[in-house]
Amino acid sequence: MKFSKIAIAACAFAAAMVTAPAAFAGVTQTFVLGTSNTPSFASQDMAHLTIAEVGNNTVWTLAADWDNALNTRNPFIFGLQFTDTKTASPVNFNATNGTIVAKSLSATAVNFLTANKAGRFTDGEVATWTFNNTKLTDFSAFELHVNSVTANGGSVKFTKMTSAVPEPETYGMLLAGLGLIGFAARRRAAK
Numbered sequence: 001m002k003f004s005k006i007a008i009a010a011c012a013f014a015a016a017m018v019t020a021p022a023a024f025a026g027v028t029q030t031f032v033l034g035t036s037n038t039p040s041f042a043s044q045d046m047a048h049l050t051i052a053e054v055g056n057n058t059v060w061t062l063a064a065d066w067d068n069a070l071n072t073r074n075p076f077i078f079g080l081q082f083t084d085t086k087t088a089s090p091v092n093f094n095a096t097n098g099t100i101v102a103k104s105l106s107a108t109a110v111n112f113l114t115a116n117k118a119g120r121f122t123d124g125e126v127a128t129w130t131f132n133n134t135k136l137t138d139f140s141a142f143e144l145h146v147n148s149v150t151a152n153g154g155s156v157k158f159t160k161m162t163s164a165v166p167e168p169e170t171y172g173m174l175l176a177g178l179g180l181i182g183f184a185a186r187r188r189a190a191k
Contacts, residue, residue, distance in 0.1 A: 027053035029136055032161040033080075033144040041156045047077065047144055049160075051136050058134045060090070062110075063126045066146075075149040076120030079104075079111035083141040084131075092130040100127060 034045040050061045064077055087107040099119025104111035110129065112121035121127060131138075147155040 027136055031142055033142060033158045034161045035159045037143075037157040037159060038150065041150055043158075043161070045161070046146060046158050049080070049142060049144075051139065053136055054130075056133050058131045058136060058139070059128060060110075060131070061126060061128045064121060064123050066123050068123060070123075070149055073148045073150075073153060074120075074122075075146050076122045077112050078145040078147045078155065079109050081109045081141075081143045081145065082139050084108055084134075084139055086131075086134050086138045088131045088134050088138075090129040090131050093127070094129070095121070095125070095127045097125050099125070105129070 029051055031049045031051075032045055033047045033049055034043055036043040044067060046066045047062055047064045050063075052059050052061075062077075062080060066075070084107050089107050090105045090110060093103055093105065093110075100112055100114060100121050102113050104113055110127075112127065114120060142160050144158045145155060146158065149156050
């Protein structure tokens with residue numbers, strides 16, 4: 001009887017962590033953009049988008065990291081589209097290791113353009129920008145637009161992969177499960 005009460009309490013704790021991960025796991029989320037929206041082009045890890053709440057703002061970091069075998073057609077990121085419930089415009093744009101000299105910013109997209117289209121946001125490069133007065137939950141429906149990746153030099157759009165980066169609640173469930181297993185093993189050893 002005593003064991004069943006402890007097991008029920010442990011399950012309730014695990015359920016609480018799953019239903020309220022924000023209070024437990026913090027306010028940073030990484031999305032893997034790699035689910036192809038073009039049936040003839042395979043899904044693959046094309047870029048990682050990390051959004052972190054910093055004070056009253058969200059700081060976005062987009063890192064391009066696709067398979068270099070795709071570079072035979074010189075692919076580049078054209079833009080990142082998303083849904084923004086606050087309709088805030090991004091500010092403080094910064095490119096590192098990159099050749100981005102101009103960009104188009106709006107409340108629903110960041111387009112990585114250059115003045116002469118010679119420098120482009122490509123594999124191994126990183127860009128960051130900030131949305132003032134926003135939270136992570138203000139954004140959704142991320143879609144990455146990559147040009148010159150298909151056989152005819154066309155483009156592919158990639159949405160987020162759902163299983164490549166574990167969600168915080170997954171770790172909570174894992175810890176709760178390990179705790180229950182450890183408790184059961186300890187109880188069995190005590191008998």
